[in-house]
Amino acid sequence: MSDLPSETFSVIQKLDGYSGVSEGPTVVDASEYLTDGMLPISKPGRGQVLIKLRMASVNPSDLHFIKGEYGQPREKGMAAGFEGCGDVVAAGDGAEHLLGQRVAFVTTGAWSEYCVTMALMCIPLHPSVKDEDGAAQIVNPLTAVGMVDIAEKNGDCFVISAAASQLGKLMLGLAKDKGLKTICLVRRVNVAPALKELGATVVLDVTSKDFEKQFSAASREHKPRVFLDAVTDSISEKVFTLMPNRSRWVSYGKLNPELFPMTQMGQLIFQSKVIEGFWLTPWMQANSAEMPHFAKEVQTRFADGTWKTDVTTYLPLRDVVSRLAKATRVKDGKIMITP
Ligand SMILES: NC(=O)c1ccc[n+]([C@@H]2O[C@H](COP(=O)([O-])OP(=O)(O)OC[C@H]3O[C@@H](n4cnc5c(N)ncnc54)[C@H](OP(=O)(O)O)[C@@H]3O)[C@@H](O)[C@H]2O)c1
Helix, strand or coil, X not given: CCCXXXXXXXXXXXXXXCCCCCCCCCCCCHHHCEEEEEEECCCCCCCEEEEEEEEEEECHHHHHHHCCCCCCCECCCCECCCEEEEEEEEECCCCHXXXXXXXXXXXXXXXXXXXXXXXXXXXXXXXXXXXXXXXXXXXXXXHHHHHHHHHHCCCCEXXXXXXXXXXXHHHHHHHHHCCCEEEEEECCHHHHHHHHHCCCCEEEECCCCCHXXXXXXXXXXXXXXXXXXXXXXXHHHHHHHHCCCCXXXXXXXXXXXXXXXXXXXXXXXXXXXXXXXXXXXXXXXXXXXXXXXXXXXXHHHHXXXXXXXXXXXXXXXXXXXXXXXXXXXXXXXXXXXXX
């Protein structure tokens, strides 16, 4: 540690705890939630590593988090950001094997020149994997693996909302390789050709006037049993009610902050339908024995080009507070934060 700096430039949370409201991952002015400055660099403890950042991705979960509406409370004065890619520059006892390696990692505080995380939260990267893919290699890809596994165990067709999201596109590639059909829901019809190219069976625009009629026809034809839903709004509820008996509605995101009525609760009783949630953190804990296998599968897909991370904006750490809000309005890819 002696030749390393004692402080790191970081993007820092301004607020504590939960906001008590659920507004969705839109940010009008990041300076409401974030500031920047120097934080002390802590020495990695047992099983921990210190990482020098190459790139950090901005996921919807980061935006929900800084706004105080995620599954863990904010901590005023601590760095923001959950996921990135960087070089291990110091290691605590039991983590020495990672010293000098380029890794994909998750932590709380990735939007920082240096951050500490557990060695268990790091995946060493093959030289052929780009930093962009390394910085987005855990949150969305492992979620895609977990959710497509749920779909596969429940039939040969599933429904995906926000299908043009980065995660949606990863799931489409996996579904195609497993021979599963997909009914993709989007709100911009211009993304349909790209989704078809990735293997989508049907692409439907939820804003079209006869969407319900189109979905009913697709549902009758393909009989999807699982709805993987990142939006979770009144359209989702309608979609669920139009799906066959024994369908499962798996909500894994709340992109639309709308509060909506549940109009057909009887379907849970009389049609054996189920509503549930998915969160990567407990799923990884429950499947910890299989994680090395899943991590290898994910990295192979990035290394051979089967999967790729679309990037809209490279945002230097020092510009995050002033430019993050505008950057989130650019569609079809990730913002990458650079040191
Ligand atoms: N539960 C978990 O463990 C877990 C893990 C990873 C990700 N996620 C969730 O997965 C979702 C996708 O993540 P990502 O990184 O792939 O996001 P992303 O690439 O930023 O894509 C967001 C997508 O959502 C669409 N969208 C945004 N607001 C919407 C709304 N109100 N109604 C309908 N569509 C809307 C956007 O459509 P336009 O392009 O038309 O704007 C875009 O296609 C997020 O909700 C995220 O929180 C959950």
